[in-house]
Amino acid sequence: MSKIILTGDRPTGRLHVGHYVGSLRRRVELQNSGEYDKIYIMIADAQALTDNADNPEKVRENIIEVALDYLACGIDPEKSTILIQSQIPELTELTFYYMNLVTVSRLQRNPTVKSEIKMRNFEASIPVGFFTYPISQAADITAFQATTVPAGEDQMPMLEQTKEIVHKFNTVYGEALTEPNILLPENEACLRLPGIDGKAKMSKSLGNCIYLAEEPDEVKKKVMSMYTDPDHIKITDPGKLEGNTVFIYLDAFSKPEHFERYLPEYANLQELKDHYTRGGLGDVKVKKFLNNVLQEELEPIRNRRHEYEKDIAYVYNILKKGSEEAEKVAAQTLTAVKDAMKINYFEDSELIAKHIAKYQK
Numbered sequence: 001m002s003k004i005i006l007t008g009d010r011p012t013g014r015l016h017v018g019h020y021v022g023s024l025r026r027r028v029e030l031q032n033s034g035e036y037d038k039i040y041i042m043i044a045d046a047q048a049l050t051d052n053a054d055n056p057e058k059v060r061e062n063i064i065e066v067a068l069d070y071l072a073c074g075i076d077p078e079k080s081t082i083l084i085q086s087q088i089p090e091l092t093e094l095t096f097y098y099m100n101l102v103t104v105s106r107l108q109r110n111p112t113v114k115s116e117i118k119m120r121n122f123e124a125s126i127p128v129g130f131f132t133y134p135i136s137q138a139a140d141i142t143a144f145q146a147t148t149v150p151a152g153e154d155q156m157p158m159l160e161q162t163k164e165i166v167h168k169f170n171t172v173y174g175e176a177l178t179e180p181n182i183l184l185p186e187n188e189a190c191l192r193l194p195g196i197d198g199k200a201k202m203s204k205s206l207g208n209c210i211y212l213a214e215e216p217d218e219v220k221k222k223v224m225s226m227y228t229d230p231d232h233i234k235i236t237d238p239g240k241l242e243g244n245t246v247f248i249y250l251d252a253f254s255k256p257e258h259f260e261r262y263l264p265e266y267a268n269l270q271e272l273k274d275h276y277t278r279g280g281l282g283d284v285k286v287k288k289f290l291n292n293v294l295q296e297e298l299e300p301i302r303n304r305r306h307e308y309e310k311d312i313a314y315v316y317n318i319l320k321k322g323s324e325e326a327e328k329v330a331a332q333t334l335t336a337v338k339d340a341m342k343i344n345y346f347e348d349s350e351l352i353a354k355h356i357a358k359y360q361k
C-alpha cells in the first residue's frame, strides 16, 4: 500500500515555534526521508473561514504567510504538494456525503470542538460550518487516501472522527476510503509547547508566541523575558523544572552539539537540569543558552524565508500548481465515492437498462 501524508494548517496568522516543534519540523524530516510516496500539505483556508466568516481578509492575507513559513522550514515543492483547500471543490462535495454518516451528538462530543466553542464564546451561536468542520477535515484526509497525518495532540479527536467515517463508509457502501493514522510529536515538550509566559499553549491572541520569521533581537528579548520558576530568586536557590518554560523549550530544541558549542561546562541537558535543581545556576545563564540554541535553529529558516519573499509570484505559482495537482487526486476519490454510493447514474448502464425494461411492454 502507498504511504501518503496529508496535513495542514489554518491560515489565520504566521506560524510560530509551537507549530514548528509540534509538526513542521517532523514534516520536513518525513519529506526528506524518502519513505513516503506522496506528501500533501494543505493551507486550510475554508476551515479557517468557519470561525472567521466576518473576517475573510485575515484568511486571505495569511495564505501567503503560511506558504512562506512552509517553504522557509524546508518544505520542498519538488517533493511535497502544497495546496489551498478552497481551490479543491471535491472536498466540499465529499463533506456533504460524509455528513450523512455522522450524528449531531457525535460532533458535540468532539473535545477539540468543545474547547474551541468555549474559547470563542460560541456557546449560544455556533456557526453550522464550524460545528461540522471535523467532517470537512475527514474529507481533506480521505480525498488524498492519506495513511499518515503528522499533527499535534489537539488533532487526535479529528482523526478519531475521520476513522469512524471511513469505517462507516466502507461498511455501508463498500471499500473506497483509506483509514489514516495520526503521527504525534516525539516528546512531551513538543506535544504542547507553552507560550513564553508559561501559559498552556502558544497563541496569537495571548501575545505569547515566538514566530518563525521573528528577527534575532526580538527572539532574544522574548527568551530573556520567559517565565521560569517564580521561587528561584537567588542564584543559590534550588530551581524547579516543572512548568519552567525555559527548560521545556530546551527539551524541545536542544541537541547535544549545542552544549559543545555554547555551554561546554555541561555535557548534556540532564547535567544542566541537575545543577539548576541543586541550586547555584542562574536563570540568565540558561536563557542565554536557550537563545543561542533558538537563534541557530531559526537563522536558516529566516534566511530561506527572505529568499522566497523576493519572489512572491513564484510562491503563488507553487500554490496554484499544487492545488491543480491535488484536485486531480481528489477527483479520483470523489468518483470512487460516488461509484460506491451508486450516484453515478449516467455511467450505470445496468440501471438504465433496468429502467428501460421496466417501461417496455
Ligand code: TRP
Pocket (backbone or CB within 6 Å): 006, 007, 008, 009, 010, 042, 044, 047, 137, 140, 141, 149, 151, 155
Ligand atoms: N485542523 C487543523 C488545525 O487547526 C488544520 C487542518 C485542516 C488539518 N485539515 C486538516 C490538519 C487535515 C491535518 C489534516 O491546525
